[in-house]
Amino acid sequence: MAIHLPIRQLFIDGEWREPILKKRIPIINPATEQIVGDIPAATAEDVEIAVEAARKAFSRNKGQDWPSTSGAYRAKYLRAIAAKITEKKSELGKLEVIDCGKPLDEALWDMDDVAGCFEYYADLAEGLDAKQKAPVSLPMETFKSYVLKEPLGVVALITPWNYPLLMGAWKVAPALAAGCTAILKPSELASVTCLELAEVCREVGLPPGVLNILTGLGTEAGAPLASHPHVDKVAFTGSSATGSKIMASAAQMVKPVSMELGGKSPIIVFEDVDLDKAVEWTLFGCFWTNGQICSATSRLLVHESIASEFLDRLVKWTKKIKISDPFEEGCRLGPVVSGGQYEKVLEFIATARSEGATILSGGDRPKHFTKGFFVEPTIITDVTTSMQIWREEVFGPVLCVKTFSTEDEAIELANDTHYGLGAAVISNDLERCDRVTKAFRAGIVWINCSQPCFCQAPWGGIKRSGFGRELGEWGLENYLSVKQVTQYISDEPWGWYQSPAKL
Numbered sequence: 001m002a003i004h005l006p007i008r009q010l011f012i013d014g015e016w017r018e019p020i021l022k023k024r025i026p027i028i029n030p031a032t033e034q035i036v037g038d039i040p041a042a043t044a045e046d047v048e049i050a051v052e053a054a055r056k057a058f059s060r061n062k063g064q065d066w067p068s069t070s071g072a073y074r075a076k077y078l079r080a081i082a083a084k085i086t087e088k089k090s091e092l093g094k095l096e097v098i099d100c101g102k103p104l105d106e107a108l109w110d111m112d113d114v115a116g117c118f119e120y121y122a123d124l125a126e127g128l129d130a131k132q133k134a135p136v137s138l139p140m141e142t143f144k145s146y147v148l149k150e151p152l153g154v155v156a157l158i159t160p161w162n163y164p165l166l167m168g169a170w171k172v173a174p175a176l177a178a179g180c181t182a183i184l185k186p187s188e189l190a191s192v193t194c195l196e197l198a199e200v201c202r203e204v205g206l207p208p209g210v211l212n213i214l215t216g217l218g219t220e221a222g223a224p225l226a227s228h229p230h231v232d233k234v235a236f237t238g239s240s241a242t243g244s245k246i247m248a249s250a251a252q253m254v255k256p257v258s259m260e261l262g263g264k265s266p267i268i269v270f271e272d273v274d275l276d277k278a279v280e281w282t283l284f285g286c287f288w289t290n291g292q293i294c295s296a297t298s299r300l301l302v303h304e305s306i307a308s309e310f311l312d313r314l315v316k317w318t319k320k321i322k323i324s325d326p327f328e329e330g331c332r333l334g335p336v337v338s339g340g341q342y343e344k345v346l347e348f349i350a351t352a353r354s355e356g357a358t359i360l361s362g363g364d365r366p367k368h369f370t371k372g373f374f375v376e377p378t379i380i381t382d383v384t385t386s387m388q389i390w391r392e393e394v395f396g397p398v399l400c401v402k403t404f405s406t407e408d409e410a411i412e413l414a415n416d417t418h419y420g421l422g423a424a425v426i427s428n429d430l431e432r433c434d435r436v437t438k439a440f441r442a443g444i445v446w447i448n449c450s451q452p453c454f455c456q457a458p459w460g461g462i463k464r465s466g467f468g469r470e471l472g473e474w475g476l477e478n479y480l481s482v483k484q485v486t487q488y489i490s491d492e493p494w495g496w497y498q499s500p501a502k503l
Helices: 044-063 071-087 089-100 104-131 164-178 192-204 218-226 240-251 275-291 307-319 339-354 407-414 430-439 472-477
Strands: 010-012 015-017 024-029 034-040 134-136 143-151 154-158 181-185 211-213 233-237 257-260 266-269 299-303 358-361 378-381 398-404 422-426 444-447 480-488
Touching: 010 044, 010 192, 024 089, 034 192, 044 154, 044 181, 044 211, 044 218, 071 089, 071 104, 071 164, 071 192, 089 104, 089 164, 089 192, 104 164, 104 472, 154 164, 154 218, 164 181, 164 192, 164 233, 164 472, 181 218, 192 211, 218 240, 233 240, 240 257, 266 275, 266 407, 275 307, 275 398, 275 422, 299 307, 299 407, 307 358, 307 378, 339 358, 339 378, 339 398, 398 407, 407 430, 422 430, 430 444
Parallel strands: 154 181, 154 233, 181 211, 233 257, 266 299, 266 422, 299 398, 378 398, 422 444
Antiparallel strands: 010 015, 010 211, 024 034, 134 143, 143 480, 358 378
């Protein structure tokens, strides 16, 4: 399928600008391993210009051009962006497939979610106007107090490659709704659709400098952006290791950060389930998006009384998953994003085998592919809690399995992780589901499903999975500062000090 990849530059101050050092990075189609285009590679010099553009956009006309406008004014732009995304849905979906390898059906679903996210935050931007000057009840009648919610300022938004445009939308939409100006830095492994977001912003007439988009390497563009003294907040989604570095950098300037990091999420399947329904949710929870999901429920805990039959069905279902070029109709598993990721996933599988685990299904390149970064959906059993495959995030289509005998044992195994992003429980006993939900040490819990995500509901984790929440009203609060305003309203003097007139 011949699809034209637009040749883009960096998007700074409402214009396309060539990187100062004129560097570019090749785009490799993960399904074919062919170079299909390139993206601009920003460096510290470009970061400086982009931050200055965002700072000017924030302060221009004493803030009357963006941060001090009404939420309704900003909502018009967000809705216009949503409409353009919907209009370009087919084109954007195809570009996403070429860039990151996800099946076309998934990529098109992502585009619907992107548009929905901008629409949702347009609604919240409008609602923000009514919440200004919310009164605060005080114990003294001589004072009245209220709260203003104000944009934080210039924000750096650093996003991953598994949902390139959607993860961008999760940050850009609430940041702009709040009245911030922003610099978006997507992953160098999948940036194409984020550059198309720049074109959308240009087409809808978003004021210059309100959103700037820099593509490039993390070390050359992301690091100087996160540490820039004129950036007021950093919102990051990615690995725990990179998140830790960003936190250390931000700490030097006491700069707020929000972090959505890695995960090694559990899914507990009890003995009273409909086996086929539970099997499908188990597969979806780990193999959706080619297994490259921070919240993937990649640790299966299945009750010992049904384990044999459950795993037998799991393998049969897995073998029916269509692994193909992601543009093929019915594709349900495409390639992982890059050669580096492909090697990393296979190394995890090899280590599991060497540590004594059993590769029950998959574990290699599909036999019908000689090219492309394809990995079979893999199920690993005979796993111990000390093994790397149990403890570390793979970010690929790999599920590890343990059995349990009691509810308490299942909960203990589920919480046996440094991470705390997601967790799932499948059981027909809803009281048990409620107990397990409360016992999970995670920021997101799914009952009788895995991975559904709605922009109205909060998203984020605990422990090494990060802190802060995206999506919902919580996502908007990420980009707002609360200002307390208190007024003395009595006609009487304060009377703490003796007046000179009375001496």
